[in-house]
Amino acid sequence: MENEIVKNILIIVLELDPNISMEEVDSDNIALWDSMRMLSIVAALENEFGLFIDASDAVNLTSYNNIIKFLENHPEME
Amino acid sequence: MSLSFLEASKIVAADNELGTESFVLATSGQTEKLEVFIKAASIQRGFNSDYKILPYNTLQQYVASPSFIETHHVFVLFPWDVIPEGDWRSGVTLREINEKEISLGVNNFIGKLKQFSSRSVLYVPASMLPLTCNLGISHFFELHVQGALLKEGAEVLSADFFSLSSYLSYGSPFSGKYLSQISDAIVACVPGQHPMPKKILVTDFDNVMWRGVVGEDGADDIQCSNEGAGYIHFIYQSYLLKLKSEGALIAGVTRNDFDVAVLPFRQGNTLFKERDFVSLLASYNSKSAQIQALSHNLNITLDSIIFVDDNPLEIEEVTRALPAVECLMFPEKNEDAPAFFLHLQQRFNFSRMTDEDKQRTELYKTRFKATEVSSASGADLSGYLQSLDMTLKVIKCDASNYKRALQLINKTNQFNLNGIKISEEQFLKEVNSGMMLYSYALTDKFGDHGQICSIIVSDAGVISHFAMSCRVFQRKIEYMVLLLLAESLCVEKFIFLFNKTEKNMPFQLFIGESEVAVGEEGVMLDIRLFVNANQAVSGLFNVEVVGEK
Numbered sequence: 001m002e003n004e005i006v007k008n009i010l011i012i013v014l015e016l017d018p019n020i021s022m023e024e025v026d027s028d029n030i031a032l033w034d035s036m037r038m039l040s041i042v043a044a045l046e047n048e049f050g051l052f053i054d055a056s057d058a059v060n061l062t063s064y065n066n067i068i069k070f071l072e073n074h075p076e077m078e
Numbered sequence: 079m080s081l082s083f084l085e086a087s088k089i090v091a092a093d094n095e096l097g098t099e100s101f102v103l104a105t106s107g108q109t110e111k112l113e114v115f116i117k118a119a120s121i122q123r124g125f126n127s128d129y130k131i132l133p134y135n136t137l138q139q140y141v142a143s144p145s146f147i148e149t150h151h152v153f154v155l156f157p158w159d160v161i162p163e164g165d166w167r168s169g170v171t172l173r174e175i176n177e178k179e180i181s182l183g184v185n186n187f188i189g190k191l192k193q194f195s196s197r198s199v200l201y202v203p204a205s206m207l208p209l210t211c212n213l214g215i216s217h218f219f220e221l222h223v224q225g226a227l228l229k230e231g232a233e234v235l236s237a238d239f240f241s242l243s244s245y246l247s248y249g250s251p252f253s254g255k256y257l258s259q260i261s262d263a264i265v266a267c268v269p270g271q272h273p274m275p276k277k278i279l280v281t282d283f284d285n286v287m288w289r290g291v292v293g294e295d296g297a298d299d300i301q302c303s304n305e306g307a308g309y310i311h312f313i314y315q316s317y318l319l320k321l322k323s324e325g326a327l328i329a330g331v332t333r334n335d336f337d338v339a340v341l342p343f344r345q346g347n348t349l350f351k352e353r354d355f356v357s358l359l360a361s362y363n364s365k366s367a368q369i370q371a372l373s374h375n376l377n378i379t380l381d382s383i384i385f386v387d388d389n390p391l392e393i394e395e396v397t398r399a400l401p402a403v404e405c406l407m408f409p410e411k412n413e414d415a416p417a418f419f420l421h422l423q424q425r426f427n428f429s430r431m432t433d434e435d436k437q438r439t440e441l442y443k444t445r446f447k448a449t450e451v452s453s454a455s456g457a458d459l460s461g462y463l464q465s466l467d468m469t470l471k472v473i474k475c476d477a478s479n480y481k482r483a484l485q486l487i488n489k490t491n492q493f494n495l496n497g498i499k500i501s502e503e504q505f506l507k508e509v510n511s512g513m514m515l516y517s518y519a520l521t522d523k524f525g526d527h528g529q530i531c532s533i534i535v536s537d538a539g540v541i542s543h544f545a546m547s548c549r550v551f552q553r554k555i556e557y558m559v560l561l562l563l564a565e566s567l568c569v570e571k572f573i574f575l576f577n578k579t580e581k582n583m584p585f586q587l588f589i590g591e592s593e594v595a596v597g598e599e600g601v602m603l604d605i606r607l608f609v610n611a612n613q614a615v616s617g618l619f620n621v622e623v624v625g626e627k
Contacts, residue, residue, distance in 0.1 A: 005084065008084050009083065009084065012084070012087045012091075036110065039108075039110055039111065039248060039250075040110065040111065042248075042254075043083070043110075043111030043250075043254050043257065044083040044084075045254075046244075046254025046255065047082060047083045047254045047255065047257050047258075048082055048083050048084065050255055051254075052241065052243050052244065052253075052254065053254075054243060054247060055247035055248065058247070
C-alpha cells in the first residue's frame, strides 16, 4: 500500500509517465527533480503518512527505493 | 473536509469550468506545500483560486509598504510576525524587552493591517521563543498578541498547525499533517465564502430548553434552574437571552400541544420567557414544515437559521428537508457544552450592535402574522432509520417483570390509546382473565433506550392499553409492534378501546393515518390491510423475542 502511495506522489510531483518503472526514478535521472520538487515530495509524504521528515533525512530521499526504505524503517510507521 | 495530498491532487487535475477568485496570501513562511491543498479546497467550494504570495520572510516589509492594496488579503500570522523578537529562527535576543515596547509593536502592526480595506486574518497561536526569563511575562506577551488580533476580528486556528521542525528545516511553519485544514481555513476567507452570520436560532423545547419532557413529566418536574440536572439548560436559556439582547431572533419549535408546550413559561419556571420568542410554534407537524413556515412568515432566508434539537431524528429530518438550515445537536454531556457554545458564537458573531439590533425581536413581532404551518409530513427518513440498526426486544410480561411496562402506560400521556390508568391490582385481575401485557425495548446505534412501548391485549385482538414513549417517535415503532402482534395473535382485526383525551394528539394522529373503522366495539383496524400497507416497516428492525411469544 505504501509503495503505491509513494509511486503516485512521485508521478504527480515529478510529472512522470504512469507506466514508468519505479526502479528508474532517481533524482539523477529525472530532470524535474530539483530542490523545490523535493520540498513538495517531502510535504506530500508527510501529509499522506502523517509523519515529520527532518531535513537531514530528506536529503537522502533521492530515489523511489530510498523513500521506500526510509518509510519501512521509520519508527512512526507501523 | 480534510483531504490527503493524493486526493487534493486528483481534484486539481480534473477539468472544471469554475470561475476564479483572486486574493493575496500574506504570510511570512514558505507556502509552496499549501498550493495543491488551497487549489483543491477552492474547487470544492466552487471556484478556482488565483492567489499571489509574498517572497519568503518579507511580510513585515510588505505591511509597511504594500502592493495590491485593493485585492482581498488573507493574512496567516504567527506570533513573531507581530513581535519579531519571538522568531525561532533568530534565536533568543539578549536585548531587554518591556511591556510598553511590546504594546507599541502590537498596536503598530495592527495599525498597518487596517490599511488593507479587504482583509481576513488567521492567527496560529504557536509558542514564541522566550522573550524574557520570566515565564509569566513571556506568556503574557503571547496572550497580548492573540487578544489584540482577536479584537480586530482575527480567527484563531489551532496551535497544532505550526511545525517548529518544518519551520527550522524548510522555512515553512505549516505542519504537513494539517495542510488540508490550514488550506480550508484560508479558502474560507475568500470573499463570498465566509458563512454569513445567522439571524435566528430555532430551538426545540424538551431536553433542550429544560431537562425532561413537559408532556410526560409535567411543568413542575422539568428542570432548568442553576443547579442539578437543569444547570446546562439554565446556561442555554441565559445565552439565548444574551443573543436576543444583541439582535438575534429566537424562535421555538416543538412537536406538542401549544398549551402544554408553553406551560413552563407561563408557570414562571424559566429564565427565558414566552415574550422573548419572536415566534413560538407547537404542533405535530414535522419540524421542517414548522421551520419553513417560520422562514416564510418572518421573511428570513433558510440559510440564516440555525436549528437546535436533542433528537438525532429531528436533526436528520430537518437536514434532509431543508439543507440550507444549519442543524446543531444540543450537547448530551456537560463536557460537550463549551464546544456547542463556541459553535453558536461563531455563527452569531456580531461585530457591532445598534439600538435597532437590541429591539429586533419587538420589531419583527409587530409585523408578525399568524403562522400557517403546512401539514407536510417532512423528509422521508426511511434510509436514515435503516442506518440506525434498531433492535426491538419483545417481552411478554408476567408477574415477575410487569412493573416498568405498567409504569409506562400510567405515565405516558401523548402516545396513549385512552389515558386510562391501570393499577397493579387491576392489571393482575386482567391477566387472570386472559389479557396479555407486552413490553418492547429498543436499542440502536446510539445505545439502549430501555422499555419504550407497552400494550395490553386480549387473544381476540382487543387492545385496552397502548402507550409509547415520546422519546422514540418517528421511528415507526407503533407500526412494528402491531405487525408483531398481528403475527403472534392470528386475528383478523385489532379493536382499539380508543378514547380521545386532551393530551393524546399523537395517538389521534396515528389513528387518523391508519385505515380504521369506528364500530360499536371500538376503533377497528383490519390487520390484512394494515400489514399490506406497512410491510416495509419490518425491514427497519431486528427483533428479539424474550420468553414465550
